[in-house]
Amino acid sequence: MILDIGFETMPREDLEAIILRRLKATIDRVYANVAFYRKKFEENNLTPNDIQSLEDLKRIPFTVKEDLRDNYPFGMFAVPMDNVVRIHASSGTTGKPTVVGYTARDVNTWAELMARSLAAGGATREDIIHNAYGYGLFTGGLGIHYGAEKLGASVIPVSGGNTKRQIVIMKDFGPTILTATPSYALHLSEVAEDMGVSFEDFKFKFGIFGAEPWSENMREEIERKLNLVAVDIYGLSEVIGPGVAIECHEGKQGLHIFEDHFIPEIINPATGEVLPYGETGELVFTTITKEAFPVIRYRTRDITSLNPEPCICGRTHIRMNKVSGRTDDMLIIRGVNVFPSQIESVLMEMEEVEPHYQLIVDREDKLDTLTVLLEVGERLFSDEVRHLQERERKIAKNIKDYLGVSAKVKLVEPKAIARSEGKAVRVIDNREI
Amino acid sequence: MQAEQISVFLENKAGRLAEVTGILSEANVNIRALAVADTSDFGVLRLIVDDNIKAVKALKTRGFTVGRTDVVAVEVEDRPGGLHRLLDMFNKAEINVEYMYAFVRHSGENAVMIFRFDNIDEAVRVLEENKVKVINGSKVYTL
Ligand SMILES: [Zn+2]
Numbered sequence: 001m002i003l004d005i006g007f008e009t010m011p012r013e014d015l016e017a018i019i020l021r022r023l024k025a026t027i028d029r030v031y032a033n034v035a036f037y038r039k040k041f042e043e044n045n046l047t048p049n050d051i052q053s054l055e056d057l058k059r060i061p062f063t064v065k066e067d068l069r070d071n072y073p074f075g076m077f078a079v080p081m082d083n084v085v086r087i088h089a090s091s092g093t094t095g096k097p098t099v100v101g102y103t104a105r106d107v108n109t110w111a112e113l114m115a116r117s118l119a120a121g122g123a124t125r126e127d128i129i130h131n132a133y134g135y136g137l138f139t140g141g142l143g144i145h146y147g148a149e150k151l152g153a154s155v156i157p158v159s160g161g162n163t164k165r166q167i168v169i170m171k172d173f174g175p176t177i178l179t180a181t182p183s184y185a186l187h188l189s190e191v192a193e194d195m196g197v198s199f200e201d202f203k204f205k206f207g208i209f210g211a212e213p214w215s216e217n218m219r220e221e222i223e224r225k226l227n228l229v230a231v232d233i234y235g236l237s238e239v240i241g242p243g244v245a246i247e248c249h250e251g252k253q254g255l256h257i258f259e260d261h262f263i264p265e266i267i268n269p270a271t272g273e274v275l276p277y278g279e280t281g282e283l284v285f286t287t288i289t290k291e292a293f294p295v296i297r298y299r300t301r302d303i304t305s306l307n308p309e310p311c312i313c314g315r316t317h318i319r320m321n322k323v324s325g326r327t328d329d330m331l332i333i334r335g336v337n338v339f340p341s342q343i344e345s346v347l348m349e350m351e352e353v354e355p356h357y358q359l360i361v362d363r364e365d366k367l368d369t370l371t372v373l374l375e376v377g378e379r380l381f382s383d384e385v386r387h388l389q390e391r392e393r394k395i396a397k398n399i400k401d402y403l404g405v406s407a408k409v410k411l412v413e414p415k416a417i418a419r420s421e422g423k424a425v426r427v428i429d430n431r432e433i
Numbered sequence: 434m435q436a437e438q439i440s441v442f443l444e445n446k447a448g449r450l451a452e453v454t455g456i457l458s459e460a461n462v463n464i465r466a467l468a469v470a471d472t473s474d475f476g477v478l479r480l481i482v483d484d485n486i487k488a489v490k491a492l493k494t495r496g497f498t499v500g501r502t503d504v505v506a507v508e509v510e511d512r513p514g515g516l517h518r519l520l521d522m523f524n525k526a527e528i529n530v531e532y533m534y535a536f537v538r539h540s541g542e543n544a545v546m547i548f549r550f551d552n553i554d555e556a557v558r559v560l561e562e563n564k565v566k567v568i569n570g571s572k573v574y575t576l
Contacts, residue, residue, distance in 0.1 A: 194494075376442045376475075376498050383440035383502045383549070384531055385470045385477050411475050413444050415496050 003119040003151070004112070007260045008315045015316060018260060020054055022288035027051050027060075030294050033078040036071055037296060057263065057286065058274055063298045065098060068238065073099040079292050089137045090237045097137075100237050101292040107146065109289055110240050113258050114147020117246035120256065120313070121231045122206030123177045125152030130175035130204075132184055133211065134160040139241030140211050144179045147243060153177070160184065163191045170202050178207040182214040182222060182230075186355070187419050189225040204228040206249060210235065210242060213302075213323045213341055217348030218355050232322055238298055239285045245320055251311045254319030261289045264320060265297070266306055269327045280305045282327050283320065301327040303339065331361055331427065333368045336405045340426045343372065343407075346398045352379040352391070358417045363431040370407040372399070375414050435503040435553060436570040437485055441478040442498040445471055453478060453492065460491035465574065466547055468534035479534065481506075481547060483574045503553055506536065506568040507560065509544045516546070519565065526559045528552065536573075545573075 002008050010018075027048045030037040040061050041047065050056060068076060077084065079101075086102040102110065123129060129148045133140030141159055148155035156175055158166055166188065169175075178185065185207060192199060207226060210233035222230045234255050235242035244262055245255035257264050262285050266275045269282040283300045287293075303325045308318050325339035332338070340359055347353045354377040362369045374380075374395070382388055392409040399407045418425065443449040450469065457464060457480075466481040482488045485501070492499045509515045523530055529551045536545035545568060550556040560567050 378498055378500065381440075381442050381498045381500050383438070383477055383479060383500050385472060388442075388475070388477070389472065411442070413442060413449075413496070414498055416444065 001119045001124060002314060003116045007258075008116065008256075008317060010260070010316055012316055015259060016054065019263060019288060022260075023054070023057065023263065023286065024048070024051060026286070026288050026290075026294050027296070029078055029291075030296060034076060034294075036067060036076060054263070057265070057297070060297055062267075062272065062284065063295055065238075065299070065301070068098040069096050072096045074101065076295075077101050077292055078294055079103055084292050088139045088142075088237050088241065090139075098238060100139075103291040106240075106290055106292050109261065110143060110243060111146035111150040113240065113243035113261065114143055115150035116147075116258065117233055117243045118144070118147050118151050118153065118177070118179075118208065120246045120248045120315075121177075121208040121233065122229065122249040123148070123151060123153055123208075127177045127205075128154045128156065128173060128175040129177040129179060130156050130158060130166075130170060130173075132158055132160055132166060132178065132180035132188070133242075139235070139237040140181075143235065143241040143243060144208075163188060164195065167192050167195055167197055170204075171197060174203040176203050176205050178204050178226070178228065179233075180207070180209060181211045182209040182218055183212060183419070185209055185222050185226060185230075186218075189222075190419075199225065199227045202227070206231065208233050208246075213325060215341065215344050215348055215355075216322070217345070221355055234320065234323065236300060236302075238293075238295055239287060239300070240290065244285070248311065248313040248315060250313040251319075253311075254307050254321050256311065256313075256315045256317040256319055259317045262287055264306060264318065266304070267299075269299075269301075269303075277306050277308050280324070283323075303327060303341075329427065331359070331370075331429065333361060333370050333405050336403065338370075338403055338405055342403055343399060344426075346402050347372075347374065347395065350395065350398070352377075353395070354380070356414075356417055358425070359427045361427070361429045361431055368431065370405060372396075372407050372409045373412050373417055374409060375417060376411045377414060380411075435557070436481065436506045436547070436568070436573040438502050438504045438547065438549070439480050439482065439485055439488055439492075440500045440502060441480070441492060442500075443469075443471075443476045443478055445474050445476055449476075450478065452495075453497070456491050456495050456497075457482065457488055460487050462488045462491065466534060466536040468532075468547075470532065479532075479547075479549075481536065481573060485574075502549065505548045505550065505553065505556060505560070506570075506573045507546050507548060508566040508568060509546050511543045515544070519546075522559065522563055522565075523550075523556065526555075528556050528559060 031048045084101040089097040089099045131144045135141030207228045207230045231247040235244040245257040247255045265284040266281040275281045283302045302323045304323045325341040356375040358373045360371040395409045463483040468479045531549040533548045
């Protein structure tokens with residue numbers, strides 16, 4: 001269902017006029033209210049008057065995560081604190097977290113975009129939404145929650161963790177929409193299986209999964225094990241939270257970016273050059289309606305490409321392809337750039353492989369080594385050692401052929417790789433660089 | 434004519450085999466024959482037990498990957514050359530033995546070997562042709 005026909009299916013020409021008008025207003029506001037942006041403009045001999053077309057956006061320097069940390073906690077806010085009604089923060093794995101703020105209007109915008117997203121993912125006001133995203137400083141839980149209420153659906157704010165109780169709630173409350181990280185969705189199916197409960201007995205129709213990159217193969221696995229249609233949702237707290245882009249359940253081929261609120265660009269992460277549609281690079285966002293925490297050309301570190309082709313659902317907003325990795329996940333192994341997502345694709349191409357793997361990078365005698373731990377499920381298993389060794393060799397060969405890097409494949413028992421209730425730990429880098 | 438063997442994937446770590454025998458013991462499953470094939474990293478444990486359904490369920494519940502394979506239990510004459518006669522027979526018939534292991538029996542009785550063939554139907558045919566005693570599946574579990 002398209003919730004906001006007016007904006008979501010607006011002819012491109014009209015949409016672009018609105019985007020430009022909103023961009024200019026945003027530039028005026030950040031120049032006037034955020035010292036960081038004014039300084040950047042001045043350093044590059046720019047004034048807001050220089051931004052007269054969407055093309056001109058390229059003249060403005062990028063904003064990076066480090067800039068947000070340097071202005072910790074509230075230095076990037078564009079409104080006085082008495083207009084800020086909500087604060088979220090991302091868990092920084094290194095150093096300070098990044099802090100974002102919302103005005104009352106921002107909270108409403110976010111709820112509307114999340115309501116649009118849930119509708120695109122198959123939800124209606126009749127649905128019961130089992131929201132297993134974490135509630136708290138993380139934007140996932142509350143973002144989905146406000147959108148679900150805005151849509152008029154019933155939301156169960158179950159949050160993450162206490163998985164066995166979640167299975168009981170699914171059985172007793174009969175939710176029809178599941179929202180969670182994809183790795184937690186798989187964890188739910190495993191726990192259900194351990195409890196002797198089948199997702200076939202639940203009422204789920206659609207699942208809306210995001211907050212971490214996941215592959216097409218993982219989608220197939222989730223759809224099979226959870227007996228629902230799985231769509232991808234994208235967002236990050238620096239831009240607004242979940243609800244920046246959503247896959248329509250009709251197309252399931254890329255995520256529509258809500259362009260009436262966010263301008264996407266794809267750049268070469270090494271040079272900063274803007275890349276044409278279809279080329280893969282780092283996704284960059286400019287927000288054009290946010291009041292408290294606008295970002296200009298913010299580098300997301302997510303790797304994807306943009307697809308301007310019309311979609312069967314009727315939305316005119318551009319689509320981004322599934323995020324295939326992170327610029328900062330990129331491993332350089334013996335000089336070869338490797339994204340964990342590429343290894344996942346190689347593994348998932350082999351029918352018998354389950355998506356439970358972990359990459360371990362070590363340095364032995366000044367040489368990088370890559371070990372792929374892979375759990376042996378029933379499809380991979382054989383009673384003959386020779387066959388298992390052949391499979392190890394075949395996977396190593398495929399990795400070498402596709403990625404140009406040598407890997408040792410090590411088969412491990414099921415559940416040998418630690419499952420996190422939230423995001424999956426796919427890489428352990430033991431190198432001391 | 435065939436018996437069913439269960440196999441279990443094990444990492445080559447101390448205590449894994451004991452973990453499996455412990456689980457089977459708790460489940461009141463009797464191990465009739467057992468063999469391990471391993472590499473430096475992992476091993477495959479092959480078992481003939483008295484109750485496959487109970488054994489598989491107990492092991493899966495505890496998170497092990499378990500497979501089931503048809504094998505053939507053959508009585509080997511208790512005299513010099515008994516085993517050789519069988520292997521020679523398979524060789525001549527071009528039947529590939531993937532692996533084999535011995536079955537524990539009381540002393541004085543003929544030995545029983547478990548054979549895993551790539552082509553089990555052909556192997557059984559050759560055994561019958563040569564009047565070798567193949568032990569029935571249901572009988573194997575309770576020998
Ligand atoms: Zn669409």
